[in-house]
Amino acid sequence: MKTLLTLLFLAVPATAQFDVDISIDTRAKVFRVHESFANPSGEDVDLWIARWTPGAYHPADFGRFAKDFTATDGAGHALDVERVDDSHLRIHANGARDLRVDYVAESISSGVLSHGTIIDVESNRIRDDYAYVTPVSLVAFVPGRLDEPYSVSFEVPDGWKTATVLEADDEGRYSAPSFYRLEDSPVFFAPDLTTVETEAGGRPLEVSVHGLPAGEVDDVVDGCKRIVEAAASMMGGLPYDRYEFLLSYTSNGGGSGLEHSFSTLILMTQGMPLDAQWGIIAHEFFHLWCAERVHVEGIRHPDYTKSFSSKTLWVNESVTEYLSRHVLLRAGLIDREGFFASFQSPLRMASFATDIPSATKASLLAENWESGQDLMVWSMRMYMLQPLTMLALDLEMRRVSGGKRGLVDFVKTAMKEYDAKGRGFPEDSVQEILERVAGGDLCRIYARSIEGTDPPDLASALGVIGYELDGDEFRPLSDPTPEQLAARADFFGS
The missing domain is CATH 1.10.390.10 (Neutral Protease Domain 2)
Structure with a gap:
């Protein structure tokens, strides 16, 4: 074992990292990328640009926007670059232990949606007066070396400023401990x-x-x-x-x-x-919390080289959309009437929208988006209809637990049981975790309104916090019980 460890340390330099220099050309609307890294084995290297973005989930194949790839060794000698497909290249290293790759990538985003289904914030953009980069859409990586550090510099027009959560050194280079952290850190530029x-x-x-x-x-x-x-x-x-x-x-x-x-x-x-x-x-x-740290195992260390599929994406999006309304309420940016008013429109349309794919089905369909219509269907389910189900699920969890635990406790529990241990939850575990947190059976609402498309029975669910439905109006009961008042206080956080 000692001999093996010694050989490993000799093979990989202690300062191994990927050095990336990105120049923003506002006239040509392209990024000029130079990437250098060690190649200790001297063997051929498979280089990729991501096929998808964590947080957007659908196929994007960002490599199709990159061109003019060249590669050289440490002495500047040209190496052959084979384009396996749009997102996959192979550098024929010929024994070279230091590599430099250069390429040009066009600005992808021109509006909210570009090239069919690519969302503006998941990609990159260059305009005359500003630019931004979500690094997963631009920076190449080597599978199997995603945990190695990256050092990145940006050449921007005179007078432009740079904003990112990444830390810069005295020379203005930004560092990330891994590709995972780099791709997770957007950068914005403007004067x-x-x-x-x-x-x-x-x-x-x-x-x-x-x-x-x-x-x-x-x-x-x-x-x-x-x-x-x-x-x-x-x-x-x-x-x-x-x-x-x-x-x-x-x-x-x-x-x-x-x-x-x-x-x-x-x-x-x-x-x-x-x-x-x-x-x-x-x-x-x-x-x-919900998406970045509480998520299915496949998002914990994503495989950027192939499309992603999970039936749990509603947890990332709809639980977040629902609980963010509680955040607004606690922040004083909406009141209780405003909180409930946000559910009135989906309440009116829920019974007429059963042809919209269920939460689990819509999650799986993200892998097959082909047009803006697919995104509209996704948005209708995840951000309009499903938060209504999350309200009903929250209330049902509180009913089952005697008013003590709700959907926010599901997120807290998942943080402790999964994120704190450096892992995501298993694909088929969501219902089990919810029921364990609630302390009882949630089969009916799960089958009806998460795996199915029927609207939840919200009218009966509201009783646990001493509310009722009058048409599409949410009204507090005139004479709630002490138990209902206690559950209401926990629900609203006051």
Whole structure:
């Protein structure tokens, strides 16, 4: 064993890392990428650009936007590059132990959706006055070496600023301990970029804002802080050392966002009212728990070389959408009437939308998106209809547990049992975890409204917190029991 370890240390330099230099060409609207790394074995190297984005889930095949690949050894001698397919290249190393790869990648995003199904925030964009990069859409990687560190530099136009949660050294190079961390860290560039450093929930917080008049930045920062503090209170702390909101207000922003473990990138429409922004910001922030840390095992260490499939994606999206409304309530950005009002429209349409695929089926269908229509169906289920089911599920869990535990306790339990142990939950375990947290049977609602498409029986579920339905109006009972009042206080967090 000692001899084997010695050989391993000799074979791989202690400073092994991938050095990436990215130049943003605003005239040609392309990224020019230079990537250097050690190749200790001297053997041929399979190089990939990701086929999909964690958080977006559908096939994207980002490699199709990259071209003009060349490779050289440490002495600058040209090496053959074989393009196996759009996202997969093979460098014929000829024994070379140091490699450099150069390529050009076109700016992908021109609007909310580009090239059929690619969402703006999962990819990258270059405009005359700003740019952004979600690294998974641009930076090549070697499977089997995803845990090695990356060092990245960005060459931007004069006067432009850079915002990212990644730490920069004295030379302006940004470091990530692994490809997993790099691809999870979007970067925004613009000349008119304002970054406010503050604190919320006892942790450092940065809010970087682009495209918003200076007089409106403070209001956005204040709302972000309130969301962070409310979520920290609800969840019993924050799962990070530092966090950054990257918020851009553009003429072609659609209010889309993509979650990351230590930051989020959100593209707002210019002129969007503040009240309309809080739901997006709270949703992406709550993904810190549900999606980034509580997720199926296949997302814990994703395989970027092939498409991803899971029937549990509703946990990532619909549980997040539902609980983010509780965050807004606790933050004082909506009141109880506003909380229940957010369920009125889906309540009215639920019985007419049974042809929309179920939560589990819609989750599986993400692997096969082909058009914007597929995204619309996904959004209808995950963000409109399914949060209504999550409300009913939360209430049913509280009924079964005697008013003591609900859906937020499912997330907390999964954090302890899975995230804290560095793993995701098994594909078929969600119902079992929910029932264990609740302390009873949830088969009916699970079969009816999660695996099936029937709307939940919300009218009977509301009684546990002393509410009732009057048409599509949520009304508190005039004479609730002490048990209902206690369950109501726990439900609302007050």
